[in-house]
Amino acid sequence: MPAIKLEPSVKQGLFQRVTSVFEVINLLPDELSDEEVEGLTLLLPCDVVNTLNALFVPRARRASISFGKMLGRWLEEARRAKEEGRKVILVPFNFIPELVHAFGGAFPLTSEILTTLGVALLEGQGERYWDYAMGLGIPDHICSSSTIELGSMLAGEDFKADAIISSGPGGCDANAKIHEFVAHYLGIPQFILEKPVDDSPRGKEQYRRYVYRLVEELEEFIGEKLDEDRLRSVIENCNRATELYLELWEMRKNIPCPVPNLFSFFSYGCRFTMWGRPEAVDCLQAMVDVSRERLEAGAYPADKEIARCGWLYTGYYFDFIGLHNWMEERGYSYLCDMLNLCFPQPISTESKESMLDGLALAAANMPMTHQMGGDSMSLSWLDDAIYIVKDLNANCAIFSGHHACKQSWSVVSIIRSELMKQAGVPVLCLQGDSWSRTITPMSVIQRELDQFVKNVVTKKKKRVRPRKGRAREEG
Amino acid sequence: MGPRGKAMEEVIRQSEMIENDYVKKWKSEGKKVLGYTCVMTPAEVIEAAGLLPYRIRALGNPHTEMADAHLSRFNCSFCRSCLQLGLDGTYEFLDGLIESNGCDHLRGMFENWQYVKEFDFFHYLKVPHIMTRDAMEYFEGEMELYRKAIGEYFEVEITDRELLRVMEEYSLIRDKLRVLYEIREGENPGMTGAEALAVILLGSAVPAGVFLDLLDRVIEERRDTDISGYRARLILCGAATDEVDFIREIESVGGLVVTDALCYGSRAFWTVERGGEEDPLKALAHMYLENLLCPRMFDDYYSRRDYVLAAVSRANVDGAILVHNKFCDVHGVDNVQLRMDLEKNDIPVLQLEKEYGAKADLGRIKTRVQAFLEKIG
Numbered sequence: 059m060p061a062i063k064l065e066p067s068v069k070q071g072l073f074q075r076v077t078s079v080f081e082v083i084n085l086l087p088d089e090l091s092d093e094e095v096e097g098l099t100l101l102l103p104c105d106v107v108n109t110l111n112a113l114f115v116p117r118a119r120r121a122s123i124s125f126g127k128m129l130g131r132w133l134e135e136a137r138r139a140k141e142e143g144r145k146v147i148l149v150p151f152n153f154i155p156e157l158v159h160a161f162g163g164a165f166p167l168t169s170e171i172l173t174t175l176g177v178a179l180l181e182g183q184g185e186r187y188w189d190y191a192m193g194l195g196i197p198d199h200i201c202s203s204s205t206i207e208l209g210s211m212l213a214g215e216d217f218k219a220d221a222i223i224s225s226g227p228g229g230c231d232a233n234a235k236i237h238e239f240v241a242h243y244l245g246i247p248q249f250i251l252e253k254p255v256d257d258s259p260r261g262k263e264q265y266r267r268y269v270y271r272l273v274e275e276l277e278e279f280i281g282e283k284l285d286e287d288r289l290r291s292v293i294e295n296c297n298r299a300t301e302l303y304l305e306l307w308e309m310r311k312n313i314p315c316p317v318p319n320l321f322s323f324f325s326y327g328c329r330f331t332m333w334g335r336p337e338a339v340d341c342l343q344a345m346v347d348v349s350r351e352r353l354e355a356g357a358y359p360a361d362k363e364i365a366r367c368g369w370l371y372t373g374y375y376f377d378f379i380g381l382h383n384w385m386e387e388r389g390y391s392y393l394c395d396m397l398n399l400c401f402p403q404p405i406s407t408e409s410k411e412s413m414l415d416g417l418a419l420a421a422a423n424m425p426m427t428h429q430m431g432g433d434s435m436s437l438s439w440l441d442d443a444i445y446i447v448k449d450l451n452a453n454c455a456i457f458s459g460h461h462a463c464k465q466s467w468s469v470v471s472i473i474r475s476e477l478m479k480q481a482g483v484p485v486l487c488l489q490g491d492s493w494s495r496t497i498t499p500m501s502v503i504q505r506e507l508d509q510f511v512k513n514v515v516t517k518k519k520k521r522v523r524p525r526k527g528r529a530r531e532e533g
Numbered sequence: 534m535g536p537r538g539k540a541m542e543e544v545i546r547q548s549e550m551i552e553n554d555y556v557k558k559w560k561s562e563g564k565k566v567l568g569y570t571c572v573m574t575p576a577e578v579i580e581a582a583g584l585l586p587y588r589i590r591a592l593g594n595p596h597t598e599m600a601d602a603h604l605s606r607f608n609c610s611f612c613r614s615c616l617q618l619g620l621d622g623t624y625e626f627l628d629g630l631i632e633s634n635g636c637d638h639l640r641g642m643f644e645n646w647q648y649v650k651e652f653d654f655f656h657y658l659k660v661p662h663i664m665t666r667d668a669m670e671y672f673e674g675e676m677e678l679y680r681k682a683i684g685e686y687f688e689v690e691i692t693d694r695e696l697l698r699v700m701e702e703y704s705l706i707r708d709k710l711r712v713l714y715e716i717r718e719g720e721n722p723g724m725t726g727a728e729a730l731a732v733i734l735l736g737s738a739v740p741a742g743v744f745l746d747l748l749d750r751v752i753e754e755r756r757d758t759d760i761s762g763y764r765a766r767l768i769l770c771g772a773a774t775d776e777v778d779f780i781r782e783i784e785s786v787g788g789l790v791v792t793d794a795l796c797y798g799s800r801a802f803w804t805v806e807r808g809g810e811e812d813p814l815k816a817l818a819h820m821y822l823e824n825l826l827c828p829r830m831f832d833d834y835y836s837r838r839d840y841v842l843a844a845v846s847r848a849n850v851d852g853a854i855l856v857h858n859k860f861c862d863v864h865g866v867d868n869v870q871l872r873m874d875l876e877k878n879d880i881p882v883l884q885l886e887k888e889y890g891a892k893a894d895l896g897r898i899k900t901r902v903q904a905f906l907e908k909i910g
Contacts, residue, residue, distance in 0.1 A: 195872060195884065197857075197865035199607070227662035227831045231637045234662070234831050235866040242834060242870060250831055252662050254671065255634050261659070264671045271667060430637070433657070436644045464860060467605040468612075468641020472648050 071216025072176040072187055072207055073167075077137060079106065079179045080130035086123055090114065103181035112379035117352065117359065118318045124344035125324045128337040129175065132167075139165035140217065145280050148211075148219035148240075150204060150226055150233055151326075151397070152424040153251065156296050156334030157273070157417055158223075160289045163280045167219060168330045169237070172207040174323075174375045177493050183376055187213065188494070196239070201232040201462035202493040203372075208240045221247045221279060223272070225421070228253030229431040232462050249275050251421065253431030257438070262422065269418040286410045292334040293405050293413050296420075299333055300402035302342035309349045310393050310450050314363030316353035319382035319392035321345050323373065326397045326425070360389035365511045368452035369395030370443055370473065370485070371466050372492045380500035390511060393450045395458075397425045399442050429466075436469035440476050447481040454515045456507070459489040461497060484518065486510040540750030541728060547739070548731040548777065551592060551623050555739040559585050565628040565687060570615070570643075571635040572801045573660045573825050575817045578680050579631070580741055581699040582689045587627065588737035590797070591615045593776040595890040603645040604638075609858045610889035611773045612642040619646045629654030629686070631679075636829050636863055656682040662831050664822055673818045680814060696813040702741045707802045709748045710736070714799065716755050718792050718848035723758040726769060726790025727781040733798055734775055763789035764910035768845055770794040770871065771856035772864040773889075782895055783854065786903050787910065792848035794841045800826045803840070828867035837867065838874050845880055852881040852909045854902070858889045881909045 090098075095114045099107040113122035140146050144163045149155060151170040158166035176184035184206040191209030192198060210216040222241045226234030227250055234250075241248035251272050254261045277283055306325055310317050324345055332338035351357075367385070373395045374381050385392050401423040405416030422428065432438025446452060455477055457470055474485040488506055490498030537545070547553040556566060566585045569576065576586035591614035597604075600616035618624055619642075630652050632643040647655050658679050661668035684691045713732060716723035732751060736744045764787035769780065775797040780790050793799050804824040810816035826837050845853065853875050857864035865886070872882045883905040888894050 195869040197862070197869075197886065199860045200862060200866060224831065228634075231829065232862040235828070235862050238831050238834065239866050239870060248832070250663050252668070252831070254659060254661065255640075255657075256659050260671075260674060264667070267667050271665070434644060435637075435640055436648070461607050462862075464608055464862065465637035465641065467607045468638055469644050470605070471603045472644065 069213075069215045071213065072172060072180070072184055072210035073133070073136075073217035075180050076172065076175045077133045080126065080133050083123075083126040084130040084134075086126070088120070088123055090119060090123065092116070095119075105181045105183055106179055108377065108379055109178040112320065112383050115318075115383055117357070118320045118348070121318075121321065121324060121341070121344040121348045124341045125327060128328065128332055128341040129171075131337050132331045136165050136167050136217070145220040146217070148222045148237075150224065150237060151330045152229060152233075152426045153223055153225040154333070154417055154421045154424065155331060156292050156420075157276075159332075159334040160284060160292045161276065161280050161282055162285070162288060163282045164276070166331075167217075169204040169207045171327060171330050173203055173205075173493055174327075176206055176210070177376050178378065183495065184210075185494070185496070196236070199232075199462060199464075200236050201230075201460075202491055203460075203462070204233060204236055206493060208236055211240060212243055218244060219246060221249060223249045223251060225251040225253070225424075225427065227251075228255055229426045229429075230463075230465060232464065233426075247279060249279070253422065253427045255431060255433055257433040261433070265422055266415065266418040269421055270414060273414065284410075286413075289410065289413050290407045293407050293416065295336055295339055296334045296402070297404045297407075298339045299328065299342055300404055302339065302346050303329070303402050305346050306342065306349060307394075307398075309346075309353055312353055313366070313451065314358040315366065315391040315393060316357065317345070317349045318352075319386045320378060321349065322369075322392055322394050322398055323375070323378070323382070326400065329400050329402070359386045362389050363391055364389035365454055365515050366391050366393055366450065366452045368393050368443070368446035368450060368455045368483075370439075370446075370455050370457045370470075371396045371463060372458050372460050373397075374458060374490065374492050374500070374503060376493060376495045377500040380504065384504060385507070388508075390507065393452055394446060396429065396439075396442065396446075399425050399428065399446070401428065435465055436472040436476075439466070439469065440473055440480075443473055443477055444481050447477065447483050453483060453518070454510070455483050455485045456510075457485060457487045458492055459487055460492040461489065462491070484510075484514045486514075537728075538751075538754030540747060540754050541724075541732075544735050544747060544751060545728070545731050548735040549592065551590065551618065552626050553735070553738055555743050556585065556587065556626060559740065560626055566626055567629050567631060567654070567683070568624065568627040569631040569633065570639055571633045571660075572796050572827065573635065573821055574631055574633050574658060575676065575679070575821050576737065577696060577699045577703050577817060578676070578683060578691060578814075580703075581696040582683050582687055582691050584628075584683070584687060585740060586737070588797075589615050589624070590734065590738070590775040591618060591890065593778050593890040594618060595892060600645075603649065604641055607860055608641060609638045609772075609860045610891070611858050612638040614890055616642045616646055620649060627652070629656070632657045633660055635827070636861070638860070654686045660825075661822065662829060664825075664830065664833060669818065669822060672822050673815055676814045676818045693813050696817075699741065700813060700817070702745065704806060706736065706741060706745060706748065707804055709745070709752060710802045712752055713748065713755075714792065716752065716758075718844075720849075721759040722766075722789060722791050723755040723760065725760060725780075725784050726767075726793065727777050727784060729790075730775070730777050730780055730793075730795070730798055733801060734777070737801065760789065763787050764906050765789070765851040766791045766849060768792050768794065768841070768848060768850045768853045769798075769856065770841055770853060771868060772858050772861050773797060774856060776890065779898075782899055783902050786899055786906060788852075788854070788902055788906050790854075791850060792844045794826070794837075794844055796827060799844070828863040834867065834870060838871060841871060841875070842878060845875070845878070850880070852883065852905065854883045854885060854905070856885045856887060859886055881905070
């Protein structure tokens with residue numbers, strides 16, 4: 059087959075371009091004034107400015123900078139690991155990166171986070187890489203969340219991972235399939251962690267066996283036995299991050315929600331990248347501190363919290379200011395989405411086995427794996443949806459309708475019916491691509507959200523009661 | 534393209550019905566029918582229980598109104614079409630369903646079907662996506678649960694002896710289907726691709742004994758037949774394609790489908806049986822998982838590629854058509870790799886993405902096939 063001619067635009071890979079943006083972010087001080095933010099945004103292209111304006115909104119700025127620095131470190135370490143001959147392993151978002159962090163000779167890079175950064179921070183939102191993948195013949199219904207980054211790798215001019223871990227099988231065909239394709243195309247090994255669609259003790263034990271087997275395979279590939287002390291150090295960081303993650307979750311229960319909408323993404327951004335590392339702990343600490351201060355001050359960006367929204371699957375990631383910030387300024391709290399449901403639990407550091415068992419459980423609890431890797435997709439997902447609604451006192455639920463999520467699309471009608479019946483909340487089903495503005499523009503999503511809240515959510519009798527003594531926050 | 538004998542006439546006629554005459558007769562005798570969809574479901578166990586295993590199909594049904602209230606337009610239209618037939622009463626003759634995790638769309642189809650209809654007997658056969666020792670042991674356990682579930686619900690003991698008897702019968706069927714493929718793939722093909730698909734389709738909708746008899750008659754009829762008047766010999770690979778009409782349309786413009794790698798086609802029976810296993814359930818577990826040439830297996834692409842290349846060579850094809858239904862991720866991506874590998878081997882490829890059963894799409898598809906034939910013929 060004739061090689062596809064590389065246009066100049068894909069010759070510079072997504073990883074390289076994103077890394078260069080983070081080199082700037084890494085130079086920022088921990089606190090930035092409004093004037094400094096304005097000066098910074100004057101220098102940057104429009105798509106980048108849009109995202110930075112979202113992140114640097116005063117109520118989120120401190121945590122945003124912390125989040126940015128954590129990701130900057132993540133990218134820098136990946137680059138350095140490659141230079142030093144350590145193995146850089148591409149993982150999907152539903153894999154536990156802490157397992158790779160526990161190896162001195164390896165480093166995890168998460169394809170969906172790279173894609174999200176590309177979409178959020180690059181002029182053109184990574185569309186050129188998607189187009190390149192389409193040019194190879196990849197179907198347009200495959201998932202953009204990974205394909206944008208992988209398209210960049212396929213173009214051959216980007217950072218090349220040494221191996222891929224695929225934890226899609228059992229949870230998502232689209233994810234598993236594109237990772238398999240890239241492994242073959244690039245000629246790199248693929249390690250598979252399948253989730254048996256079996257919630258019985260037998261199924262759980264099988265998954266545990268698979269995790270142990272994966273550890274053996276990684277040990278062989280990396281050429282390093284998993285060191286118990288190093289693993290313990292990583293798990294201790296996981297446990298500290300777990301405490302903060304759960305603290306943040308608890309704070310979301312307050313009415314109005316003191317946790318800025320963006321922190322939903324930031325918190326799982328930590329989970330999917332630097333979990334097990336002190337940087338994730340620092341970032342979560344920053345989010346907890348900001349949220350606690352806001353809780354104590356009764357701060358909320360609108361006069362009234364009108365809608366407490368639990369997002370049933372993914373959110374949208376191509377316009378943070380248009381979604382997250384816009385929502386909360388209208389009184390629509392983005393409490394969490396399904397990717398926040400990783401159910402972190404403290405892991406016993408007593409022995410290597412207790413730690414690996416804890417990691418196996420953590421892996422089974424990762425988003426998508428937990429819902430779609432369940433015995434029944436609809437029942438597992440419904441349980442989690444009800445948990446979001448009841449635990450966080452949501453008064454509505456929203457399904458973003460990411461078009462590549464065939465498994466969620468295939469049972470969302472059951473979720474919609476049962477969530478109304480069992481939890482009494484209405485569900486808005488949107489359609490779009492979570493990582494591409496070209497399917498449904500943000501203006502349409504905003505219109506749908508507005509109509510839903512005005513015509514459905516506010517017409518229902520709510521359990522939501524505003525807390526007394528709350529002050530409206532500007533900006 | 535060729536003369537039809539009485540046996541083939543019967544096959545074609547029966548294969549065009551969801552509830553064929555043999556199913557009707559079976560039901561009239563008070564016997565039960567169990568539905569399943571994927572080739573990874575060992576039908577031998579169902580048959581050994583005295584039940585009729587029936588592989589769910591949609592036969593090109595283009596209507597999906599009822600199903601669309603449950604599945605979405607982002608789900609493959611084959612699954613929507615099957616669900617439609619499940620909801621509109623066409624599949625009322627089923628006494629239960631065996632779900633398997635073939636793909637995300639199929640899982641959704643089963644869950645919605647069960648949500649709406651609530652079969653009294655509904656068993657989920659969980660099949661690993663990888664072929665490792667751990668996975669095989671798990672699947673062996675699944676096979677035990679599968680036998681137990683059927684046996685307990687239908688109050689029948691599925692003995693090893695009966696299982697072995699049925700396995701031998703199925704083995705004989707596979708042998709005869711290979712003979713059928715020899716007739717089809719030979720220098721002077723004795724049947725069309727549409728006819729071959731009809732035969733295989735009927736095979737998973739009638740009792741084994743009935744099918745064996747029909748197969749013998751078809752083979753006898755076609756052994757010396759010589760199809761002529763085609764422009765090119767083709768292999769058809771890809772997704773759940775039970776649309777005989779679709780192949781008929783390809784053949785109507787001169788592309789004779791002399792072999793295939795379809796899951797309703799050769800992949801349903803092209804099995805290498807492993808000897809030496811005394812426990813029939815274990816033997817079945819190995820046979821099904823080790824021969825599962827489906828892109829839902831995530832560490833086995835090269836086996837699928839080699840399987841296709843072997844068929845290409847055996848049938849001496851002039852070109853390959855790779856087809857998948859819109860939104861089918863597993864075949865959609867696999868076909869890209871397969872296209873690249875076939876082209877590396879100098880096999881011209883036409884890659885088609887289509888809606889299942891959509892007659893409106895046929896004009897476009899025929900035009901593309903014609904153009905492809907112009908190129909290679």
